[in-house]
Structure formats: C-alpha cells, structure tokens
Amino acid sequence: MKMKFRLPVLALFCVFLTITTYSQNSTGYEIGDVATDFSLKNVDGKMVSLADYTDAKGYIVIFSCNTCPYVVAYEDRMIELHNKYNNKGYPVIAINPNNPELSPGDSFEKMKERSKDKNFPFAYVFDEKQEIFPQYGATRTPHVFLLEKTAKGNVVRYIGAIDDNFKDASAVKETFLENAIDALMNKKEVPVTTTRAIGCTIKV
Template identity: 70%
Template sequence: MKTLKILVGVALVIAISAFAIDKVSTPKIDGGYAIGDTATDFKLKNIDDSFISLEDYKDAKGFIVIFTCNHCPYSVAYEDRIIELDKKFKTKGYPVIAINPNNPKAYPDDSFANMKVRAKDKGFTFPYLFDDGQKIYPQYGATKTPHVYVLEKTNNGNVVRYIGAIDNNYKDASAADEKYVEDAVNALLNGQKVPVETTRAIGCSIKA
C-alpha cells in the first residue's frame, strides 16, 4: 500500500510538472518572438504594389524590421531616424523593412492609399509594407508603433537579435545617448554580441 501511494505521488508530480512546463511555454508562443528565436518570412504588399519578402534580399546579412504607421506621433518623430538607419546600414547588408500593422478600418489615416502618400512626402528609402489582415505583427509580438526587431540572417534562418525601441529619446534625436538599433547592428557587423538585446518600445498601441 505504501509503495502504491509513492507511485501515485510520483505520477502526480510528473503530471503537475508537465502542466507547468506547458503553462510556461505558452506565453512565449502567444507573446511573439524572443531573443534567439527564428522569425518566419512574410510576403506583404509594398507601396509600389509589388509584394516583398525577406527571401528577396539574397545578399542581406540581416534586417531592421520596424512596425510603424502614418499617424502615430511617435512614428512621425522617428521617421527621419528610420530613413537614416536605412541609408547607413542598407549598403552594409542590413536594410530597413517597415511594416504598417494597423487596421485602416479602425484608423483610416493608416490606409494603404495614405501609406503611399506618406512615403512619397517623406521620401522613404525603404519598403513600406501593409500587414493586410494583421497576420504578421502578432507573430512578432509587436505592440507599439514604432517597434523594432533586428534580425540576423544565418544558415538556420533569420534569428532575432534585438527587440524594442530605436533609441532612448523619441522627442529629440540629438539628445538620444543610447542608440539601441544602431548599436545592435554595429555589433552584429563586427561579429560581437548585441550589447542591449531588449528595451521597452515607446509608441502608440497597434490598432486592431
């Protein structure tokens, strides 16, 4: 009888442990990517009406994927800095890929037609893609605009190396003394570990 109780107890512990592991892993899947995860590719419509995926960039070493939009004041404040990131790193193998994750029915300013206007007015040097049906941003776990994911292209796919904000001062680029994305890409180009892997994205909530 004592042996039976011990066996029942062990079985119960195993069952509880298995349940606990499942409960721990579930938020990671639901919450998007973590550092070290491999990002799946996408195929989204660009403002020139072509469709773009990461696999199109055969010579890229990685990507600066930025979820952003037309109307959000935080996104607008960062537009010039996003352009500069693309100009600085595109030729080094890390192009910017901007994605508008917002539902235009909830926020008409972020419609595909208005994306074209905004990109032309600002002279975007990078693709500006529309997450039609809002299928991509939940995979990444993006919650704000802007929200950045730096990916490194490896033999095993595009690995997430940085998640978060562009820098530490959205109001004033000249006052930003921690340039998270720039530092992350420079580290990867130099074969070094990213100094700051995650930060809190500051911006408007994504409109579902």
C-alpha cells in the first residue's frame, strides 16, 4: 500500500516540477529578443526611456534597489561601469522594481536619498507599477540585461550577473558584463551570454 501511495505522489511532484521549471524558463526575455522600451520616473523627477539616449549604441539595464546587500556591494562597480562605458555608447540605467509597501527602504524618496549619497552618475528610475521587470524577466537585484541598439530594436545580448564575485571586487576573475560589452564594441560574439543573477528577490 505504501508503494501505491508514493508513486502517484512522486508523479505529481514531477509534473509540478516540470510546470514550475517551464514557467521560470518561459518568463521574460531570452538572448536575441527585442526588449521593450519604458518610460519611468528618474530620481530627478524626469521621465526616462531608452529612446532618450539618442547617441547610445546599447544599454546596461540593471534591476537594482537601495536595500539589498548584494546591490550595495555592487554600487561602486555600477558607477565605474557607467563612467567607463557611457561615453562609448553604453550607459547604465538602474531600475528599482521593489514594492515600497513591502520594502519601505526602496521608496522613491529613499531612492533620491541613495542616489544623492552615492552621487550616481546614471539614471536611477522607479518601476512603480511593477510592469517592466516582469517583461524583462528580472528576478533578482542586481539583475543585468545588456541591450544592443540595432535596426530591429534593442536586442538582448547578455543576461545575468555583473561578475563572479559580489563580495570582493578585487577578487573578481570573470567580468561577465564587461566582456560582453567589449565583444559588442569589437563586433564579436558575446563569449558568455547568460549567467546566474545572484542577489535579493524582487519584492512584489
């Protein structure tokens, strides 16, 4: 009797696992997809969209926030990325997707404070209606989507982590994002197109 009970349960579990895996894998953008533009409020009160960057060759879109320790560990590197690549046509655009009712430290007012404290040189915008991060398929903060501006739209070329060591920038061995940007700038194939985003779950 025990075997008869366990087999159906195991079968149901396998079905559930398959459905869950499919759902996760089928949500959001994949490499080669054309990403949607957006119009989101920046910390300076102005609305920001990808189309505003008329001279851009692409975009470093990072789903970010104020409160996640992983993001805090990466903030200086995000600033360095923008300072390094903005003038080369790849600006950083940070998007806060968190619900401030669940994470008060991620409110728009707190975003303005954090941007001022860190002197962010890049746009830091608020996905207030939580409509953009599901379209992209972001699940963590930070979660990177590298886009290349092409004739057919903003094509997703890399998804995942900034690099392989959130704890210590000096110990990084693989700069996944920089490698991807450099490849695009040199008209080469991106060597690694997807990595696992390590960070805090988005608060919905």
